[in-house]
Amino acid sequence: MTGTSVAPRERGASYQWSARAFGLPAVLVVAVLLYLPFVWTSVISFTEYNGLGSPEWVGLANYREMFDDPNFLTSLRNTLLWVVGTITIPVGLGLLIAVMTYDMRFGVWFRLPFLITYAVSPVAVGVVWSFVLQNGGGLSQVLEAFGLPGAENRWLLDEPMNTLVMIGAWAWQQTGVNALLFVIGLQSIPKEPLEAAKMDGAAGWRLFRHMLWPMLRPLTTVVVGLALVASLKTFDIVMAMTEGGPGRSSETLALTMYREAFVNSAYGMGSAVALFLSVVTFIAAITYLRRQLSPRHEW
Amino acid sequence: MRIRYSATVAGLAASALVLAACGGDDEDEYGSGGAEAPGSLSFYTDKAAWEPQFLQVSDVSENALGLTLDFTGYSEADQYSAFIRQSFRTDEKPDLFTWHTGSELEDLVAEGLVAPTTDIWQQSIDEGNVPGDLREHFTIDGEQYCVPMNAAYWVMYYNTKVFAEHDIKEPTTWDELVAAADKLVAAGQTPFYETNILFSFVWFQTLLAGTDPELYAALSSGEASYTDAGVVDVMNRWREMHEKGYFGDPGDQTEPQVQLKNGTVAMINFGTFLSGQLNSVDMVSGTDYDFFIIPKVNPDLEQTPLIFETGPICTAEEAQNRDLALQYASWWMTEEAQTTWANARGDVSFNPKALINDEQLASLNQEAGTDGYQLLERYFEATPTPVLTAALDEFSAFVTNPGDPMPHLETIQAEAEAYWSDQG
Numbered sequence: 001m002t003g004t005s006v007a008p009r010e011r012g013a014s015y016q017w018s019a020r021a022f023g024l025p026a027v028l029v030v031a032v033l034l035y036l037p038f039v040w041t042s043v044i045s046f047t048e049y050n051g052l053g054s055p056e057w058v059g060l061a062n063y064r065e066m067f068d069d070p071n072f073l074t075s076l077r078n079t080l081l082w083v084v085g086t087i088t089i090p091v092g093l094g095l096l097i098a099v100m101t102y103d104m105r106f107g108v109w110f111r112l113p114f115l116i117t118y119a120v121s122p123v124a125v126g127v128v129w130s131f132v133l134q135n136g137g138g139l140s141q142v143l144e145a146f147g148l149p150g151a152e153n154r155w156l157l158d159e160p161m162n163t164l165v166m167i168g169a170w171a172w173q174q175t176g177v178n179a180l181l182f183v184i185g186l187q188s189i190p191k192e193p194l195e196a197a198k199m200d201g202a203a204g205w206r207l208f209r210h211m212l213w214p215m216l217r218p219l220t221t222v223v224v225g226l227a228l229v230a231s232l233k234t235f236d237i238v239m240a241m242t243e244g245g246p247g248r249s250s251e252t253l254a255l256t257m258y259r260e261a262f263v264n265s266a267y268g269m270g271s272a273v274a275l276f277l278s279v280v281t282f283i284a285a286i287t288y289l290r291r292q293l294s295p296r297h298e299w
Numbered sequence: 300m301r302i303r304y305s306a307t308v309a310g311l312a313a314s315a316l317v318l319a320a321c322g323g324d325d326e327d328e329y330g331s332g333g334a335e336a337p338g339s340l341s342f343y344t345d346k347a348a349w350e351p352q353f354l355q356v357s358d359v360s361e362n363a364l365g366l367t368l369d370f371t372g373y374s375e376a377d378q379y380s381a382f383i384r385q386s387f388r389t390d391e392k393p394d395l396f397t398w399h400t401g402s403e404l405e406d407l408v409a410e411g412l413v414a415p416t417t418d419i420w421q422q423s424i425d426e427g428n429v430p431g432d433l434r435e436h437f438t439i440d441g442e443q444y445c446v447p448m449n450a451a452y453w454v455m456y457y458n459t460k461v462f463a464e465h466d467i468k469e470p471t472t473w474d475e476l477v478a479a480a481d482k483l484v485a486a487g488q489t490p491f492y493e494t495n496i497l498f499s500f501v502w503f504q505t506l507l508a509g510t511d512p513e514l515y516a517a518l519s520s521g522e523a524s525y526t527d528a529g530v531v532d533v534m535n536r537w538r539e540m541h542e543k544g545y546f547g548d549p550g551d552q553t554e555p556q557v558q559l560k561n562g563t564v565a566m567i568n569f570g571t572f573l574s575g576q577l578n579s580v581d582m583v584s585g586t587d588y589d590f591f592i593i594p595k596v597n598p599d600l601e602q603t604p605l606i607f608e609t610g611p612i613c614t615a616e617e618a619q620n621r622d623l624a625l626q627y628a629s630w631w632m633t634e635e636a637q638t639t640w641a642n643a644r645g646d647v648s649f650n651p652k653a654l655i656n657d658e659q660l661a662s663l664n665q666e667a668g669t670d671g672y673q674l675l676e677r678y679f680e681a682t683p684t685p686v687l688t689a690a691l692d693e694f695s696a697f698v699t700n701p702g703d704p705m706p707h708l709e710t711i712q713a714e715a716e717a718y719w720s721d722q723g
Contacts, residue, residue, distance in 0.1 A: 050384075050406055051381065051384035051385065052384055052387060052406055052407065052409075052410045052412065053409070053410045130552060131552075134550055134551065134552055135548045135550045135551060136548065136551070154550060154699075156550060157495075157549075157550050157699045157700075158700075243496065245495060245496065245692065245695050245696075245699075246495045246549075246550075246695045246696050246698075246699040246700075247692045247693060247695050247696030247699070248692050248696075249696065258377075259688070261381075262377040262378070262380065262381050263377050263684075263688055264684060264685050264688050265380065265381075265384065265406070265684065266685070
C-alpha cells in the first residue's frame with residue numbers, strides 16, 4: 001500500500017517478533033506466579049531456613065529426616081486412606097446415583113439434595129460434622145436414642161476411625177457433584193446404540209457393564225482424575241475437624257507440610273514435604289491419565 | 300511496517316505494565332504498613348478479636364502522645380507468624396507488632412530485626428511500672444527487646460454454685476484440692492476441664508511446676524530430659540488423676556467458659572484472661588464464678604509456684620517510625636496505659652500501679668507480687684517452638700488416651716535433643 005515491498009521471509013520474522021511480544025506478558029505471569037515459586041520451593045527444600053536471614057544448604061538432610069519420622073509415615077498412610085476413600089465412596093456413590101436416576105422421570109429431584117451440599121465450603125462442612133461426630137455429639141445421641149451400638153465411639157479421637165469418618169463427611173459433600181458430572185456424561189451418550197442394545201435384550205447390570213460404562217469412560221477418567229488429585233492434597237476439612245490430631249493421628253501430607261512450614265517455621269522441611277507431595281500428585285495424575293486416555297486401553 | 304513495529308512496541312509495553320503491576324508502589328508518603336500520618340503507627344497482631352481493646356488504648360494514647368495505632372489484626376496465629384517473618388524482607392516493616400518471648404524472639408534478635416528496649420526497661424523499672432523479675436524474659440545476650448503487652452496468671456476458676464451445692468471451700472493445699480475433686484466425682488460431677496486442642500499442656504505445666512519448679516525450668520532450658528524420673532512421676536500422677544475421673548471430655552469442643560457456666564465442669568485451670576470470656580457469657584465475677592491460686596503439689600516447697608504468661612510488643616529495627624514506635628512502647632508500660640488496657644481486657648496487668656476494677660483480679664495482682672509466690676513462665680512461651688509443637692501433639696494424644704507416658708515423653712525428648720544440639 002505504501003509502495004514499499006517486504007520480502008516474505010522478513011515479513012514472517014517481523015510477525016514472529018510481534019507475536020512473541022504479545023505472548024510475553026502471559027509467559028511472564030506463568031513464569032513469575034507458577035514456575036518461580038516451584039523452583040524456589042525446590043531449592044529451599046535442600047536448606048534449613050526459618051524465614052529470616054539466609055537459607056543454609058543441608059543437601060538431602062530434610063528428606064532423610066522426613067522419611068525417618070514415624071509421624072510422616074502416619075501422614076502418608078492417612079493420605080493413602082483419603083485417596084482410596086475418595087475414589088471409592090464419593091465417586092462410586094455419585095456414579096450409582098447418576099445411573100439410577102439419569103433417565104428417570106423427576107430424577108433431578110432425587111439428585112438435587114446431593115447437589116445442595118456442594119454449595120457448602122469444606123471448612124463449613126468440617127465445622128458442622130465436628131458437632132455431629134464429637135463425643136456425645138449428634139451421631140452418638142441418635143445411636144443412643146435408638147439403642148444402637150456405637151454411641152460410645154470416640155469418632156474423632158481414635159485412629160484410624162477419625163480419618164474414616166472424615167472421609168464420610170467429605171463424601172457427604174462431594175457425592176452430589178460427581179453424580180451431576182456422571183449424569184451429564186450419561187445424557188450425552190447417543191440414544192441409538194443404547195436402544196439397539198435394549199432391543200437385543202440388554203438391561204440392568206449387562207447394559208451398564210457393556211454399554212454405559214465403556215461409553216462413559218472419558219468422563220469417568222476426568223472425575224476420578226480430579227478426585228485423585230483432590231484427595232492427595234486433602235487439607236481444609238481435616239484442619240477444620242481435628243487439626244490433624246489427636247496427637248498427629250489424622251494428619252495428611254498437606255497438613256504435615258503446613259505444620260512444618262507455618263507452625264514450626266521450618267521452611268526447608270515444609271518445602272521438602274511440599275515437593276514430595278507435588279511429585280507424588282504429578283506422577284499419580286500423569287500415570288493415571290496416560291493409561292486411561294491411551295486409545296489402546298481396554299476396560 | 301510501522302503498524303507491525305507499533306504492535307511489537309505495544310506488546311512490550313503490555314509486558315512492562317505486568318512487571319510494573321508486580322512491582323507495586325515505589326514508596327507511599329509515610330511508607331509504613333499503611334500508616335496514614337506520622338502520628339499513626341502501623342500495628343500488627345494475631346489477636347484480631349482484641350481490636351476494640353487495642354483501640355481503646357489508642358484513643359488514650361492519642362491524647363497522651365498524639366500517636367494512634369493503625370490496627371491490622373490476624374485471627375490465625377500461624378498465618379500471622381509467616382506474615383511478620385516475610386515482612387522483614389520487604390520495605391513495609393511493622394512499627395509495632397505483637398510476638399512471643401523465647402525462641403521466637405531469639406530468632407528475630409539473631410538477625411538484628413528488632414529494636415532494643417534496654418533503656419525503656421530500666422526507666423520503667425526505676426519508675427515502678429514493671430517488676431524487675433519480668434525483665435529476664437525479654438533479655439537476650441544482656442539486652443532487652445520489646446516490652447510486655449499483657450500479663451496473665453494461671454489460676455483455678457470455679458463455678459461458685461457447684462462449689463456451694465457440694466459444700467466445697469476454696470482449697471488452700473493440694474490435698475484439699477484432691478479431696479474436693481474426689482467429693483465431686485463421688486457426686487457424679489466432673490471436677491476439671493481439659494482439652495486436647497492447643498491447651499493440652501496445661502495440667503503437665505501445673506503438676507510439674509507445682510512438684511519441682513527447678514525441673515520445670517531445667518526442662519525449658521534443655522538442661523533436663525523429658526524422660527527424667529521426676530517428669531515420668533508427674534506424668535504418672537496425671538494419668539492417675541485421669542483414672543480417678545477427674546477430667547472432662549478432652550474432645551468436647553464446647554468453649555471452656557460455657558462448660559463452667561453450665562456446670563459441665565466445676566473447675567478450669569486457665570489464664571486470668573478467662574475472666575473476660577466468663578463475663579462475656581453473663582457470669583459475674585465473685586457471684587457466679589471465682590478463682591483461687593492453685594496450691595503447690597509438693598508441700599515442702601517454700602514458695603507456691605504461680606504460672607504467668609506475657610506476650611511482647613516489639614518494634615522493627617528498620618521500621619519507618621522506629622523512634623515514635625519506641626516512644627509508644629515506653630508509654631505502653633505506664634500506669635495510664637495499663638489501667639486502660641487491663642480494664643478493657645478484663646485482666647490483670649504487669650504494672651502493679653494499674654488500677655484494676657475487678658476486685659478479685661486486683662487482689663491477685665497484689666498477691667502475686669509478694670514473697671509467697673514463685674513466678675514461672677508459662678510452658679507455651681518457655682519451651683522452644685519445635686519442642687512445643689511436638690509436646691502439644693503428644694500431650695494431646697496422652698489426654699485422649701491416658702496410658703504409658705514413656706512413648707510420649709521419648710518422642711518429645713527426641714525433638715528436644717534435636718533442637719538443643721542445633722543450638723550448640
